[in-house]
Amino acid sequence: MSRQLYTFFRSSTSYRMRIALACKRLAYEPHYVSLPKMQHHEAAYRDLNPQGLVPMLVEDERPLIQSLAIIEYLDEVYPEPALIPKDPQARAYVRAFSQIIGCDIHPLNNVRVLKRLQSQFGAGEDATNEWYRHWIAEGLGGLEDFVLQQGRSGQFALGNAVTMADVCLVPQIFNARRFGCELGHYAKLTGIFENCMKLPAFTDTQPNTQADAF
Structure with missing residues (x-):
């Protein structure tokens, strides 16, 4: 294939x-x-x-x-290996976790949105970065609370097996770090991130390993 x-x-x-x-x-x-x-x-x-x-x-x-x-x-x-669990409630949890990132956090901080803020509204670099950090704080704060409320996490977002939730979380944390966001309030999420970054699937594919990064 x-x-x-x-x-x-x-x-x-x-x-x-x-x-x-x-x-x-x-x-x-x-x-x-x-x-x-x-x-x-x-x-x-x-x-x-x-x-x-x-x-x-x-x-x-x-x-x-x-x-x-x-x-x-x-x-x-x-x-x-499965990235989406078969249990309906666990599957709903993983999808909700993933969609908080994919639908609520990422679109507001996409590069094309940041560029539009600059071109249409004259936002400078400081204002653009403040926009980014605001929506990261709002999004990750809600996600942290959701994970704590659900009580389903372990090493990873759902227990001790990698799912789509982890696949979405790691790149978002990478981006937040790149923009200098304060992540100290999200101990659960950053702990999951650190566990993911012990695995080759996450480390070998990170941005600075890619041929087009050079």
Whole structure:
């Protein structure tokens, strides 16, 4: 089976995909799409992905987009090791955890949103960073409280096995650190992050290991 991943080293959603593929031990051919060079807007890429974003996974010439949807696809087609639990309540928890990051935190701090703040509203670097840190604090604070309330975490977000929740958390913490966010209030989340970063699936796929980072 042919498999290609269109990725950008600093994209947190691309990092999600690299982690998920590593967890599943699925080989792929990387295609590096530079967001600063606007390669995701080039006609050849738009022909494959009309949304013009990364990541995109192509299996047997069929493009798949949106990282959470792709992870669910991978779990259905390659069920071991599972990233989404079979128990309905545990599955709802993992999806909620993942969607807090994917739907509530990440979109507000996406680079294209930050650039729009600058171009449309004249936000300077300090104001843009303050925007980023505000939504990180709001999002991670709610997520920390959710995890504590649910009482389902162990080494990882759900017990002691890696799930889609961890796959989403690690890139978000990476980004928060890059923007100098204060993370001391999120002991549970940062503890999960540190446990994840002991595993090759997370360390071998991190942004600074990627060929397009140099």
